[in-house]
Amino acid sequence: MSEKIVLTCSDGTEFVVDEAVALQSQTLKHMIEDGCADNIPVPNVTAPILAKVIEYCKRHVASADPNDADLKSFYEDFVKVDQPTLFDLILAANYLDIKNLLDLTCQTVADMIKGKSPEEIRTIFNIKNDFTPEEEEQIRKDNAWAFE
């Protein structure tokens, strides 16, 4: 009989999962080992994101064979989400310390960055350019002339 763990997300919604699924997260693993097995609060993660994370972990418990073609297409579909969702998944994977999910989502973000210019990346991430024009020019030159 498998143990059940209850996870409570940021808005109070409860998710009941098999212990094996919860153990995919190193953060939850430590808490379970420390004895707070009944009801674990996950306040940093919203319900829809936690649902997706659980979906991921369930799939991983079923089979984590990297040569599994189904698994590959599961991964591909899993990250076909809008940007805010992807970013929330990264933060959740980081907080919950789920290595493969973090790798998958970070790889996806890296693929978004590849081949883009700094300006395009700033737009994607809504980041302000805090370099002075001179600073930026110096780094561009260093990069192009010294390190490429």
Added chain:
Amino acid sequence: MAYSFPEEVLEHVFLFLSSDRDRNTFSLVCKSWYQIERWCHRRIFVGNCYAVSPEIVIRRFSELRLVEIKGKPHFADFNLVPEGWGGHIYPWIVAMSEAYPFLEEIKLKRMVVTDESLELISKSFKNFKALVLSSCEGFTTDGLASIAANCRLVIAKMKFPFQLLRIGRFPKWKVFWDVVPAYLPAMYSVCSGITSLNLSYATTQNSDLVKLVLDYIEDIGLEALATSCKDLQELRVFLSDPFGVEANVSLTEQGLVSISEGCPKLHSVLCFYRQITNAALIAIAKNQPNFIIFRLCIIEPRAPDYLTLEPLDTSFGAIMENCTQLRCLSLNGLLTNRVFKYIGTHAKKLEMLSIAFAGDSDLGLHHVLSGCGSLRKLEIRDCPFGDEALLANAAKLETMRSLWMSTCSISFGACKMLARKMQRLNIEVIDDRGPPESRPENCPVERVYIYCTVADRRVDMPDFVWTMDEEDSSSLRYS
């Protein structure tokens, strides 16, 4: 809404960026990303040791584990860079010994590596794993002995002709040599999966060995290779007797055509040949549209198609048109300005171009500099290219790593003018005839080496190298 990822997440994303370009872009997004890039960078590649200084590298990157540095220009392999020009690794080792105690690997190409440098490496880096020396000089077996105890892997690729060290003294080493296996037929049948074959000539005490290999490799050998090594990606063929008057072996362009027909994965070719035909080159171009590197070195300067006696313009043009992914090309044989027009028009991905004894006038150089958008390294010898094309395309030089021109028609006056116009370039005049000022301004210089740099002027120049100074338009040399 701005997403502020924790640093460890951004580091994690950074680790998935493999190209230098993407990593450099990452550093330009904002200050915090720049800091992450500084910390996360473990490997750097410096294509020209004088484009940057050790101090600048150390200021930028705090946690390096692998450093790869190149020194002398490529034409040094053809003895066109005088002895003592530069490319000393010692100042780098001194600086890195303090800044990177956990350095694991050093890869050097065309640098001067003294025994002193090797000793310092052996003493400074406790986790040191691998040293790669390609075409380096300046060291002896004593220097290598000092790192043998500490270093798990040393790869020494000596330049042609190769020198053999007595590797028996260093049992812990794995020393790789680009030498030819003694028994090619056996190799062909066993190595159908080989992807890289380097048929280089090695000086050994056994001249029979050399003869055996080269007699064997002829056209027959290349045809055998074409039928048995279907996965071959890279091929290099050197000549046993490059300065002999007549061919001593039956190696013709047909062998190369056979390879191009039989090996669909071939993308990199470096071959020395005595003579070639347009027909052969055109056939090769049609068979192999996937070439990335095509370096055909015809020994005789300005050799035409030996059957028709025509220039080789059309066939190199066919290479340009068919091989759209070409990144690296060597051009020689009888070539007019037409070939440069083809290059300027078609070679959009070309990054490295080597030109010898070719062209009619400045227009040739102009086609290359104005047309090749991806060009990074250009080396030219013995071509009638002069001031006009160089000065008209001065801005292009800041988008390239380097330009080398020797025995061309670039005047001292043009070098000074270029220095005034493009103040961020280092313009080195390398001349054995004494200070350039001692001759008229319109006198051509023997060699000029122009490169981008973010470092200050070189302070290690020998007495035959002058740097153009933009301020007072005179030439300077610091001793």
